Amino acid sequence: MGSARLGPNLTRIAASLGISVATVSNALSGKGRVSVELAERIRATAAALGYVPSQAGRALRTGRSGVLGLVLPDISNPLFPQIAQAIEHSAAVAGYGVLIADSRGDIGMQSEAIQRLVERGVDGMVIVPRRGTRIADAGCPVAVIDTPSTPGNTVSADHWQGGREIARHLRNLGHRKILLIGASSASSVQNDRIGGFKSALDATTIKTEVLWIEKLEERDGPGCLLGLADKVQQGFTAFAAVSDLHALRALTELQRAGIAVPDSVSVTGFDDLIWSPVVTPALTTIRMDITAIAEIAITALVSAINNGKPIKTMRPGDASADEPLPGNRLVIAEKSRVPMQLVVRQSSGPLRLAKTKLSAENS
Amino acid sequence: MGSARLGPNLTRIAASLGISVATVSNALSGKGRVSVELAERIRATAAALGYVPSQAGRALRTGRSGVLGLVLPDISNPLFPQIAQAIEHSAAVAGYGVLIADSRGDIGMQSEAIQRLVERGVDGMVIVPRRGTRIADAGCPVAVIDTPSTPGNTVSADHWQGGREIARHLRNLGHRKILLIGASSASSVQNDRIGGFKSALDATTIKTEVLWIEKLEERDGPGCLLGLADKVQQGFTAFAAVSDLHALRALTELQRAGIAVPDSVSVTGFDDLIWSPVVTPALTTIRMDITAIAEIAITALVSAINNGKPIKTMRPGDASADEPLPGNRLVIAEKSRVPMQLVVRQSSGPLRLAKTKLSAENS
DNA sequence: TAGGCCTGATTAAACGATTAATCATTTCAC
DNA sequence: GTGAAATGATTAATCGTTTAATCAGGCCTA
Structure with missing residues (x-):
């Protein structure tokens, strides 16, 4: 009550200059016809009084809340x-x-x-x-x-295009058996990313498989292991997650299992989330603008x-x-x-021979 | 313009019932004196017309924007x-x-x-x-x-108390040389956490040291390594980060260096951020309510x-x-x-003998 | 039966900004 | 010199809600 009363409004400015509110309104909005010098004086006193237009009044009149x-x-x-x-x-x-x-x-x-x-x-x-x-x-x-x-x-x-970018990146590094990691098959964003990914690869030369985390967690509980070490045994050399969150999950799980990234396998993400540049190895990912x-x-x-x-x-x-x-x-x-932009960092690297990898892993 | 004209307002409701706007307002706000049956009728027609009170009008009158x-x-x-x-x-x-x-x-x-x-x-x-x-x-x-x-x-x-909690947790696990990891010494939150941490420990039996990431990055660039492997060599067995983000950074850096967490060293964070439960090992951290x-x-x-x-x-x-x-x-x-609440997960564990750790680490 | 009180409703005045309509001057053209 | 047009300002209505003030009856009491 008091605070509203104290705030200067158009009426107060008009009164202090001995003119009408309409003129003040016109001067400040620059819409009506006001002489330049008067407009200048109005702006000056408005500033001097610390005038702040009332959104409520304006909204009520114009029908726009801003x-x-x-x-x-x-x-x-x-x-x-x-x-x-x-x-x-x-x-x-x-x-x-x-x-x-x-x-x-x-x-x-x-x-x-x-x-x-x-x-x-x-x-x-x-x-x-x-x-x-x-x-x-x-x-x-x-x-x-x-x-x-x-x-x-x-x-x-363009999630589809983003998927294509990351797929090409991994293909060019020599990977031929790639595991895609997603959360839920109900997400249209994730489906687009995966669809784009697959569309960039020749299915006869490059093998892909999709792992849905949500399905896995239904069985093993939230935060369960994804069983990536097994996947490595099966010959997968790259793990393309559909989000940096899952990429991080994959990265730490692999590291914990003693599998070196990117020396043995590559990991990529999506979205360039805040931690992606600071983890070790920094995540290769796709950034949206x-x-x-x-x-x-x-x-x-x-x-x-x-x-x-x-x-x-x-x-x-x-x-x-x-x-x-x-x-x-x-x-x-x-x-x-x-378009999305590929950000190549350290978590993805060229394919190494399986034998080197296995020996390192089993030591 | 058109849209505002179409929306039903108090006037329209009043008109459709042949009563005054004030009565409608009173009935809907329950403030004035309105007979129960009329109030009921008013509420009914308001609902039927899909009446939505205009915040602008209300704000203008009451001086409250909500x-x-x-x-x-x-x-x-x-x-x-x-x-x-x-x-x-x-x-x-x-x-x-x-x-x-x-x-x-x-x-x-x-x-x-x-x-x-x-x-x-x-x-x-x-x-x-x-x-x-x-x-x-x-x-x-x-x-x-x-x-x-x-x-x-x-x-x-209570960041100070949170620091104390995590300090006690690490002390009880047997750790005697702990590295605190913070971003900037200018942050009062981080200083409180670190202050609380130190206050819970007897400085004569437990050695602590603070690593400020910001200072390090000024020299080595953003996203640089923290040199934690060296710290392990120096005998640090626990790394208490002042945020899960830094804990994650530490965790991955240690894992990449072949240092097992929590088998060789422990890592803890702060804030229980979204990834903390899903990385491997899941982060021990402190959650704020x-x-x-x-x-x-x-x-x-x-x-x-x-x-x-x-x-x-x-x-x-x-x-x-x-x-x-x-x-x-x-x-x-x-x-x-x-108060903050300790969340014990897998990244912190009891102190192991240094020799076991070193041999595992050098394999 | 007149005055007072309670109930249930209405009247009307805000709140602050916008804007169409209007009015007084002055300027200009013919 | 007179009508038209341009300029610079004012008047007044309006947006939708709230709320103090008022009013019309009905009921009770003295």
């Missing part, structure tokens, strides 16, 4: 910091604030989180959906970051909010969408897939 | 997901939304980020300050999460926002703070230090 929502499948995901940071930065540049909403991995809570954001009056939202979830009506423009192969996706890294992704998503979203003519608006099951829809709309950006 | 700010030193910190998740959850329970602001590790940007939040009209903010930063005037209640030893701290984990911390911080903050009588308000350099200050105020909670 806030975007960020919905994540699970904040505790290690990739989240980067996403949040990039989105926050792009949004701030575009003049928007970012409200976070966590669905804690639960599909039901995702709708709930979206609902909370809508109630707070966000102008639009960026959603990183949980495993192939369809986005329900949100009542505001929505940008989805998932996978290019997912319908409704706005923008994302999150800054670019965030920028594209925010740009598309803001464009859609501003009555997006340049942006196509669509609604599932509604082909004719010429006029901007008042309610829900999924935003599609021009450039929807951002 | 939004809290979360300021972090660096969103890319691996601990951030947990903090954000916990804060978001506690805030949501208290009926608040959370706006994020990242200072990207830069001290100057911290003030800037705070300013942005103020401009968005947050009712209060939670700040995790960067390395011993003093919080400048924010113009709204502020809860600080740092270290109990920092002046102005509202609530935090972030849920409790977030809850306490939010409770104190909300209490201060609501004209906190039960909460002491203070201003640096102003001892007499009986009446609630309109502007800046640092919030202090009753219970300001939350």
Whole structure:
């Protein structure tokens, strides 16, 4: 109460200069017609009084809150910091604030989180959906970051291409029997990465196999061993994880078993998470350009909010969408897939002869 | 424009029932005097029309935005997901939304980020300050999460006690020469952890030494080796890192050098980060009860926002703070230090004889 | 039966910014 | 010299909600 009373508003500035509020508003927003010298005086006193425009007043009048929502499948995901940071930065540049909403991995809570954001009056939202979830009506423009192969996706890294890159890298190092490590076959991102990986290799000369951790843990409990030493015995010489988290798991398990990386076998990851450069050996991985992704998503979203003519608006099951829809709309950006970049570090190396490896391993 | 016009508001509900807006408002908020049956009818039609109260209108009238700010030193910190998740959850329970602001590790940007939040009209903010930063005037209640030893701290984990716990654990395992691994001596959190660690040990019987990674990297470049194999030669049998990130770095470096963990040496971390349970061997670490911390911080903050009588308000350099200050105020909670919990996993084990270790190591 | 009290509802005034409409001047063209 | 246009400012309505003040009856009491 008191604090609000104390803050200078347009009325106070107008009063202190003996002019009308409208003129002050026009001067500060640069929209109406105000003489240059008066505008200058207004800006000066506004600054002197420490004027801060009331978002509430503005929002009420304009119907815009100036806030975007960020919905994540699970904040505790290690990739989240980067996403949040990039989105926050792009949004701030575009003049928007970012409200976070966590669905804690639960599909039901995702709708709930979206609902909370809508109630707070966000102008639009960026959603990183949980495993192939369809986005329900949100009542505001929505940008989805998932996978290019997912319908409704706005923008994302080109996971397929990333998979191809890492596959070529390992093939060029001479590896011919490669184990892919993923968490869940239900993840479209992981499937894309694996699909791209396989697509780059000639199946007749290079043997691949997929290990799903989730399935393994159902049997052996969370945090169980992946049995990679056995795989090495079977002749696998490279382990390509679909995330740095799994790569790390593989790396430490192999090291613990006395198998040298990259001397005996190679290990690669995905995402270039924070620990990847500092572990020994530093992880070879694939980095996504999150800054670019965030920028594209925010740009598309803001464009859609501003009555997006340049942006196509669509609604599932509604082909004719010429006029901007008042309610829900999924935003599609021009450039929807951002290439991933291979980061070669020390955990991957050329294929060595099996005999050398085995002798070292059994000593 | 169109979208706002379509959303049902109090006026529409009132009109559809042929009553006044005030009655509708009273019925929905349960504040004024409304007959039970009419209130019921109002709630019913509100639900039927899909009424969502306008935060903007409410904020303008009440002077409360219902939004809290979360300021972090660096969103890319691996601990951030947990903090954000916990804060978001506690805030949501208290009926608040959370706006994020990242200072990207830069001290100057911290003030800037705070300013942005103020401009968005947050009712209060939670700040995790960067390395011993003093919080400048924010113009709204502020809860600080740092270290109990920092002046102005509202609530935090008891890092000192956490250090003691891990020290006792290693001592009880028989270790007598322990290397502490930290990043920077400027961090008050890390200093507390190290201080607590040392305080639990008798310096005459147990030898400790501190390795500051930042100093090392200044010379050898980022991601350099820590030279732990040498330390092992010097007789160190346990490596207590001040963060799981550094513990991971130590673990992999030792493994790569052919030193078995925990058979030859022990490694411990701090914070129980996401990878800690899944690496091999799983990391022994100390977990902070972030849920409790977030809850306490939010409770104190909300209490201060609501004209906190039960909460002491203070201003640096102003001892007499009986009446609630309109502007800046640092919030202090009753219970300001939350104990940390030791999580024993496989990376720490009893001391083995040096000879066994060396022979294994040189094979 | 008149005055007072309780109940259940209405009236109307904010909150702060935006903006279309309007009004007074001055300038300019014909 | 008169009507039109441009300039620079003001007036007033509006966004949706909250809330103090008011009002109309019904009921009880003296």
